Amino acid sequence: MLTVLLVDDEPLVRAGLRAVLEAQPDIEVVGEAADGAAVIPLVRRLRPDVVAMDVRMPLMDGIEATRTVLRTVPDPPKIIVVTTFENDEYVYGALRAGADGFLLKRARPAEIVHAVRLVAEGDSLLFPAAVRQLAASYGENDGSAEGRAALERAALTEREGDVLRLVARGLSNAEIAARLVVGTETVKSHVSSVLAKLGARDRTQAVIAAYESGFVSPGG
Template sequence: MPITVLLVDDEPLVRAGLRAVLTAQPDIEVVGEAADGAAVLPLVRSLRPDLVAMDVRMPLMDGIEATRLVLRTVDPPPKIMVVTTFENDDYVYDALRAGANGFLLKRAAPAEIVRAVRTVAAGDSLLFPAALRGLAAARGNERARAAMERAGLTTREEDVLRLMTRGMSNPEIARSLLLGTETVKSHVSAVLAKLGARDRTQAVIAAYESGFVSPG
């Protein structure tokens, strides 16, 4: 089955460019488009896309609120990939904190766009650029540090979380730690549960905001 994608951007040329790149791939299908975040929820409910490529700055409803709305009302929700012009945009970081699963720059090369869609759709690795790591660390606070301490991660779970912050997939983590992939999946699930994180993005944000890892 192909990865089904909903494109959301108020610029028709951006949508057209993404559509051209993605529909050229045999494993990706663009099932719909929207020009504003306000149109996202009804389209997600009717089309049931695997992934929403979501602009963050739109006139009526921005991508942050649209992301929150979809995650709050659709079960199971699609993966949401933030699409924006600037990687150090606070809007992008807020969208990731709201539950978006990954990140793509509008100026990305076609091969990068395709890789990003496949990566976010797979859900076992993470797109979290260096600029956003810095934003996460800058927003660190005592609450985040206390939550990390309360989580009580085991040494192995800490190892797995560190590699998650590097954007490694489960198979890559397994090779790095000389573990089986299923064992890594179990550790990732435990990390998410202990941190109260919805997904890998939330866990990585917690790791940077708490100071568990640093942007460098």
């Protein structure tokens, strides 16, 4: 059974998400919270597989709650930030903090279920065009000094750099393999190496790192 914790200061949003998710035979909503400040004890007690986290809450927002969960909880859950507006500085902040992706509150029920299952399986809920737009709006267009230094320390090979650029464009492993004329397993190996070298939790974090360093241009 896939377990989910809902965190949103709007009771109607929580009720809607619960109804959608619990209509699935393999998903259980194990708890709810109205603010990010309540997340840590609930995560420790309930051990959910996925946290659906609002980004704008009164006491502790989703950015700080995400950062705190990932820093303090052993074997932390996957985190999807739930937002009203995709082009939101809070969303970009949450992705930088380590969230596995984001979901719009107006998403269709099937999209919500798919998102929860996707991140639970270890994949990133990555929307390349949206992340690129967020990076262009809220990142540093020429890359931050810290980001550039981190990428230099990673010492990616030329092929790993090619793979990172294609990941940032949203290509799947199979599409990257076709583009580079290599096997899918080879691409998986390169992606794993890129994540390890960048210290990235998943593909979303790798893409954020690529933008933050200026290695990939949000405008291009």
